[in-house]
Amino acid sequence: MTQPTPAREATTADDSRTVLVVGAGPVGLTAACELVRQGARVRLVDALAEPTAQSRAVVIHPRTQEHLAAMGVLDRVEAEGLAITAMELHSGREGTLRVHETTAHVDSRHRRILDLAQPETEAILAGLATGLGIPVERGTSFDGLVQDDDGVTVTLTSPAGTTQHRYGWVVGTDGGHSRVRAAVGTRIEGVFRGQHFLFADVAADTALSPDTIRMFLHPDGIGGAFPMPGGRTRLLFLVDPPEPGAEPTLGQTQRLVDERMAGQWRIGDPRWLTYFEVHHGQVPQYRHGRVLLAGDAAHIHSPAGGQGMNTGIQDAVNLAWKLALVSTGRAAPALLDTYHAERHPVGAAVVRQTNAMTNAVTASGPVAHLRDLALTVLGHVPALSGRLVSAMTETTIAYRRSPAVTGLAGGGRHASPGDHAPDVPGLTTADGAEAWIGDLLRRPGSLLLTTAGDRALLDRLRGALGSLGTVVPVVATAEGAPVDALVDPAGAVARRYGIGDAGLALVRPDGYLGYLSARADDRAVTEYLTDLLHVQRQPA
Structure with a gap:
């Protein structure tokens, strides 16, 4: 018996402080989880009634494992992979x-590659989403959008009917045949016939x-x-x-x-x-006003080297902390332009490299x-x-040319702004437990590591960073150290980061260095946050 077509609701619900993520594969799940971890509100929908049972992406590279560790799920991936x-x-x-x-x-x-079929990776991320209070609304298709300066009106169809809903932002992670990509009037540019x-x-x-x-x-x-x-x-x-x-x-x-x-x-x-x-291509722009594209919605390429899912997950991690700041009013929308500035060159490089690899092996x-x-x-x-x-x-x-990074350049001697923050061995907590910088990224927000020991300066740095993250003192000895300090007897942080014994390093929520300085100056931190990250200070 033919079922009647669901009626379109006449009203449009308004949730302009919520981010709609379209597509609940590994990229969409990562985006949704990271948005919520960093303080945003999210709705996650997917057209499929059930998760895919196809193995699809099976390789999880070390850089992606670093992000999964910060999300708190790498132990499960390791156990199953x-x-x-x-x-x-x-x-x-x-x-x-x-x-x-x-x-x-x-x-x-995390130095080894892990192989795990995509359905298992998705299940782990879906479990994290559930724990963060993010239901995956399956069987809900994206039908179109209209955006203006203040938000995006989206049409969605579910078994309950077709509705319109207004959101502040939309993230398209709906794959190589992305409807979100089509809705903003862009397309993949590249080669569409191959091996x-x-x-x-x-x-x-x-x-x-x-x-x-x-x-x-x-x-x-x-x-x-x-x-x-x-x-x-x-x-x-x-x-x-x-x-x-x-x-x-x-x-x-x-x-x-x-x-x-x-x-x-x-x-x-x-x-x-x-x-x-095999197809190779990329969209010209990752940001279209209040709509942003990630993963296969933004770039497609050969599976050579297992780059696809990994690149998409890293897109999502890069975007999420920025969009969380913007969607909650803590930063201006200009910050989102740095998503394209940082990730579009990475996507272009992956397309070139996988194309070259495919041509070489064939x-x-x-x-x-x-x-x-x-x-x-x-x-x-x-x-x-x-x-x-x-x-x-x-x-x-690395994002060394990004407009969102600045400070002390390494020139090969030590890390530079835009590099992934080195996770040096030999650190402990003040009470002697093993500690890793990467593990501290499980906290929401940025990390401001400083080798400057003056307590008044630490207080000023905490005031400059405010609710955007955590200030972590790095000290040479546990004796008299603050309870939240990292103990670094070998001076590994000062050496690898090039900040000396009175400097600072701001590690962004995605694990990359935003700002490096050999001098811990709270005013310079404030200038970095306001000028490069477009942070908007809330009235006291």
């Missing part, structure tokens, strides 16, 4: 390049160790194996363009394993078999021979392979 400690690139049966301890050169406390791949999520029996990602550079096309927990493996193969409507089969996948990967896996129990055509003929020679060189020069892995794991991302 599979640690990857090496990568291999094979040409035929012989290993062309093996990078042992893949992340030995990575400047992060075709077969993806398979299968149970895989092999004698090979499960701690290694393996890529096979076969003359007929690349093959790849990404181990996952529970004895499952993500396989990918370059294939000829399939016939319209064709679907891959388990038998076809096993033949590709036999032909290109020396038959080293026996596969079964397919949970996901699909063809995928090369044939003389180009493939040159590629194999280059890989051999990489395999014998650890520093070069280390740089490659550091770039792939996204730990080299």
